[in-house]
Amino acid sequence: MATELAHSAWPAVPTGDVLVLVPVGSTEQHGPHLPLTTDSVIAEAVASRTAARLPGGPVRVAPTLAYGNSGEHAGFPGTVSIGHEALRLVLVETVRSLALWASRTVFVNGHGGNVRALDEAVGQLRDEGHDVAWTGCGFPGGDAHAGRSETSAMLHLAPADVRMDAAAAGDTRPIAEILPDLIRDGVRSVARNGVLGDPAGASAREGRDLIDSLVDGTVRRVVAAAPDRRGRLTDPSPAARP
Structure with missing residues (x-):
């Protein structure tokens, strides 16, 4: 039975052939x-x-790493970013510590800004001989940030924290079109309210379906244990292949 480390006493923690899932998130504005x-x-x-x-x-399941690389959101109060290099070091040292009692680590990433740090850290750790990989929580076909997809997911997971009366569309252009501006000047330069997409139509039912699909895919990838050259777990499902 899966157990959260945050609620465990050390004598109850198994050692040896143990898989640890480490959620990696962020503390950043979401509209x-x-x-x-x-x-x-x-x-x-x-x-x-x-x-x-x-x-x-x-x-x-380890406690969530709640600070990530969120510099593109620095124009909004409340955002806390530790940057790429600090995050990379945290990821590396987390696995080195876990490896003292667990055999395998998988990072479950919820923030796109963490990708570079994950690729570099996991690549380094695999070169050191650690059994480590990572997988993401993106919504295929969803909007980029704080739009319908994430709003639906949060209506399912934490409805008391969602303020639908304040929801409003932001910049709805495709992410590829606005990416140069985001990289150069941050999110506020293209969306004053911090939203890249439109939360209109979001629902808890849609959020449940989105999370269920994410979990299904994550289970498949973790079981298959087939990371690519960057250490990202690949999906063995034919439907998931391009």
Whole structure:
């Protein structure tokens, strides 16, 4: 049975052939209607629900790494970013510590800004001989940030933290079109309210379906244990292949 490390005493923690899922999130603005913890809430939910469904040996879910690389959101109060290099070091040292008692680590990432740090850290750790990989919590076809997809997910996971009366559309252009401006000047330069998309139509039912799909895919990837050259877990499902 999967157990959260945050609620465990050390004698109850197994050692040896143990898989640890580590949610990686962020503390950053998600528009005027979603909490700063949105990415962390989603990553933690996916990790916990995945752990409950995994077959085989013991699985533990580590406390969420709640600070990520969120510099593009620095123009909004409440955002806390530790940057790429600090995050990379945290990821590396987390696995080195876990490896003292657990055999395998999988990071479950909820924030796109963390990708570079994950790729570099996991690549380094695999070169050191650690059994480590990572997987993401993106919504295929969804809007980029604080739009319908994330709003639906949070209406399912943490409805008390969603302020739908404050929800409003932001910049709805495709992310590829606005990416140069985001990289150069940050999110506020293209969306004054911090939303990249439109939360209109979001619902808890849609959020449940989105999270269920994320968990299904995460379970498949963790069980298959087939990381690519960057350490990202690949999906063995034919439907998931391009």
